Amino acid sequence: MPNVGQELLNVPMGDMIREMATAIAEAQLELDKSGMLVAEMMSGEALLRDAEGNLQLDGSGKPIRVDTKVSFAGTPASMMELGFAPNFYQFVDTIIEVKIAIKMTESTESKVATQSTTKTAGGLRLFKRSGTAQAVVTTVDASYTRKYDYSVEGASLLRTKLVPVPPPALFEERVRALIAAKSGTPSTTK
Numbered sequence: 001m002p003n004v005g006q007e008l009l010n011v012p013m014g015d016m017i018r019e020m021a022t023a024i025a026e027a028q029l030e031l032d033k034s035g036m037l038v039a040e041m042m043s044g045e046a047l048l049r050d051a052e053g054n055l056q057l058d059g060s061g062k063p064i065r066v067d068t069k070v071s072f073a074g075t076p077a078s079m080m081e082l083g084f085a086p087n088f089y090q091f092v093d094t095i096i097e098v099k100i101a102i103k104m105t106e107s108t109e110s111k112v113a114t115q116s117t118t119k120t121a122g123g124l125r126l127f128k129r130s131g132t133a134q135a136v137v138t139t140v141d142a143s144y145t146r147k148y149d150y151s152v153e154g155a156s157l158l159r160t161k162l163v164p165v166p167p168p169a170l171f172e173e174r175v176r177a178l179i180a181a182k183s184g185t186p187s188t189t190k
Contacts, residue, residue, distance in 0.1 A: 016096055020158055024091050031089045031162075038086040039171070044069045044078030080175050081182075085167050093161040 040046045048056040048064040056064045069076040 013096075016158075020094065020096055020160075024094060024160060028091055035086050035088040039080075039167075041068045042079035042084055042086055044076075044081070081179050085172070085175075088165050088167055089162050090165045091160050092163055095157075095159045097157040097159070 037046075037049075044067070046066050046068050048066050050056060058064050067076075069078050070082070071077075072082060
């Protein structure tokens with residue numbers, strides 16, 4: 001009979017944790033890149049990129065710049081000048097949950113003797129028990145599953161929480177300074 005403890009030990013927890021951590025780090029990098037691109041667009045000028053994110057160059061090999069200002073009361077202004085800030089996100093509370101169900105059954109086969117009966121000292125013996133032990137290897141298919149009520153189940157849940165975080169204070173301070181320099185008014189810092 002299979003050892004349930006060994007089956008539980010065979011679950012590759014280290015690999016699952018490593019893969020989850022790597023996936024979160026890669027996803028966080030993509031989130032940070034996205035936040036930077038949005039910040040660039042909100043600044044009023046952005047570098048032109050193709051669908052894969054590669055910079056588009058002009059004939060002289062310089063990046064092509066695109067004006068991303070919006071018209072507010074007839075005056076062009078960046079979204080940051082209007083008080084908008086890009087959203088940044090961070091992964092928190094990552095959970096790895098593994099559920100497995102192992103069902104093991106043991107059966108003993110008994111046959112009814114139809115040709116003859118065997119008399120024993122205590123009475124009539126109608127059943128013949130097979131007393132030899134043997135190992136049988138078979139593939140698990142639909143027929144085997146139905147016949148022997150075989151069941152092994154597994155499930156895993158990888159869950160992480162994504163929350164918005166405020167833009168870095170240094171970023172906000174630099175945006176205020178740039179806006180103040182552009183408008184000719186002194187910047188105020190916190």
